[in-house]
Amino acid sequence: MVRASVATSFLLFFSSSLFSQINDYIYPNTDPSYSNYGGLGLIQSPNARFFDEGTLGFSWSHNEPYLRGSLIAYPFDWFEASFQYTDINNALYSNSSRFSGSQSLKDKGFDVKFRLAQESAYFPQIALGLRDIGGTSLFGSEYLVASKRINNFDFTFGVGWGVLSNNAVKNPVGYLKETYYNRIERDLEETKGGDFNLNMLFSGDMGIFGGVEIFIPNTKGLRLKLELDATNFEEEGREPINQESRVNFGLVKPISKNLVTKLSYVRGNTLNFGFSYKLQLGKPKESRKKNDPHLPIENAEIVRKVTAKSDLFLYRAALKNLVDRNITLQYADVNNSELHVAFGQSKYKNYSLAAMRTMQTLDEISPESITRFKVTNMNGIMGMHSISTSRDSFKRNMSRKTPEILLKDSKIEGYKLDTNDFKYQPEALYPSFHYNVEPDIQSQIGGPDGFFFATLRLAFESELMLSKKLSLMTRFSHGVVGDFNDITLASDSVLPHVRTDIVKYLQEGDEFTIDRMQFNSFGNPFKDTYTKMSLGIFERMFAGVGGEILYRPFEKNYAIGFEAWSVQQRDYAQNLQFRDYKTTTGHATFYYQEPNTGILLRLKGGRYLAEDSGVTVGLSRRFKTGFTVGAFFSLTDISKKEFGEGSYDKGFYFLVPIDIISPSYQMRTFTWGLRPVTRDGAAEITHGLPLWGVTDQSNKWSITHNWG
């Protein structure tokens, strides 16, 4: 009896397993898809789905009278955050044609969604979301939604408040507090449009929405969406919109794994369409495969015979063969049976890979008498870290592809350079000069004069190394074509115009500009302590003198930094003239890196460029690929009224290592950030080569979190 039941379970398990396997081919793309509002959902309604953490998406939809572009990030697989711009073409930007002409209204929105419960065999996935939580809340709504997948049907049912209040029922939250029966209106005069008004959440009528996403077999991911829409078109946006049906339907067609198109019929009278694109940037195995293997040493056996004759030959072989592999040997020493090489490199974003590639070359050229390798990573004259391991362990684990065992066998420690440690010190030739010419696009979006202005510039970037300690970074650019002169908007700020004169900088700097001309001198006076002194033109708007000091213990997850700058505002033309405004700015910063999640907390306090004082709080998450997503806000001693629109400074940013999408290893990072509104409060100086980035390799977590 027992045996029969075990056999039955076994057969059931395997038949269901095989069924799911063939389903993976019949429905090859069952990823969720975006709604018209940017987040994942049905057509108008949200669902409880999320992409994997580390995904970054872009969604575009045209749903008259709205044209919406959204940027959607998943810092965790339980959290979706999206930022969108909506063009509302049934309302004007302002009532004053002198101010904004006939431009249609533009609205910025920020949405979040949190997973409350994960889907299981019998229970749905549940999520809670807030739409358009800052600003004017023209699309403001809150919802609780459940989604359950049954075979090729993904059902969604939810309740919503605010704009999602059609198909209304009495708000149960009102039983707790009577004021919740009515929707509380936002006080935009008080908040200056940039605050969160928590009192209004979950207030007013509650709407019901739901629907299903049906995956059609053998169509490479085509799916049909049907929904009961709870959007209250009387309340949404600026003007009421005619709705003839609450049932919407549409088709979603993936063009590839990441690119998806959609076509829907909504409100019983409107055809809408859109597309979306997503990228998984957080998982190393999803990164582009590299056509960039280690280049084995030719005639390695003969090389080893030569290097066995003297340490000098070994040093010379290491110097040449490492340079051939984009690794610069800076110092070397042979101590008994250990070969110690200090190197610099600007190819590998993954520090452990740089060390492994260095050891691999050393292993191929070293005689048998060398039984240990120690490789020290340098950045300029600063020692960053050392990795030492036995040659046996290295060989064994490289051939077995078991880097995690090699990690256990290796000693990883911080390193402060002592040139007495090295017998061989190749002479570097100074000055050395590196340069690059590249196109540069500057843009400005969302102003009353027009939605998008841009200029194409040609930029010349260079670095002149005058000695191991002193360098000069420069960046010049020249405008090629652009339309910034069409902007008429002037600053309305009551604070010193440290940032809000951006239009003048853009317009008067439309030809040749000096974007940066900064002397840097780095130091490492004590173990775990790094310094930087800088002088010159730091950025488009300010020049001056100042420095940083950073205490970053190698084994710890925290760091403390101090910086102070005496700066003067530059002339709008961005040549060598200055304006009268001078100030001193400085901050103390506490960093905490949570090792398991990769979350970095940055608390910064001090005096800002407009002489306001306060704190900046930053939170970011760095994935194993180096992809980083983060957000920040600042609170200073100026009032919301003094700050102006937005109430206080805030923004978000992404760092995307080029390595993820490149077929060869790259160290460069593409950085993109956005402040919804540029104001003068909480503005910081932007200087090249901040110590936190320069010393990234001087922390154990940075080396081990993506080991292998």
Added chain:
Amino acid sequence: MKKPSLILATIILSSCNSYYFPLILETPQAIIDQFKPYELDQDYIEQQRYSFISAELDGLNATLMLNQIDDGVFKWVGRGGIILRTYKGFIIETQGLTNNVKLLDPKHSIDHLQANDPRTLIYNLDDPMLFELPVNIEELTISKKHFLVDLYAKQINWDIKADIVYNDKGMPVSTAQTLHPFLGEISIKFYYKY
């Protein structure tokens, strides 16, 4: 009503950035390089001591060396554990790719195909695993130097094409084949050193 607003679309958040010495800015060129067609130069071909194939799949290129010939089945081995087995130029098994395939009873199946006596082919697929997928012949074109077959797996709506060109000695010189439902087409050129 919204007040006028300005956005700097690109803000360099230097406090979050990493930067290294020396400043080598090679990215634009590297990106452009990705789009260059992949061609093996004559020197490279002549320098090789053993037979090899150059393969292109989903924009990635690889060279695989001939490792073994066993009763007409050629085993080609590349870096990173990639192995292709071919029989008369037809890919009958892959290993080490993100998704792999194996044709069951390959010699018998292909011999029948080339004798214009088509039978149902049986495939195993992996990632996800799918065993004994029947694949039927839709179209077959055979000449002395050219073999073109169009197959179809009805269960999962999968089209398979194999186009093989042979030289005068009957050895395959190039082929383009569908490999797996989740992969693109693979193109192979064969270079013999005997």
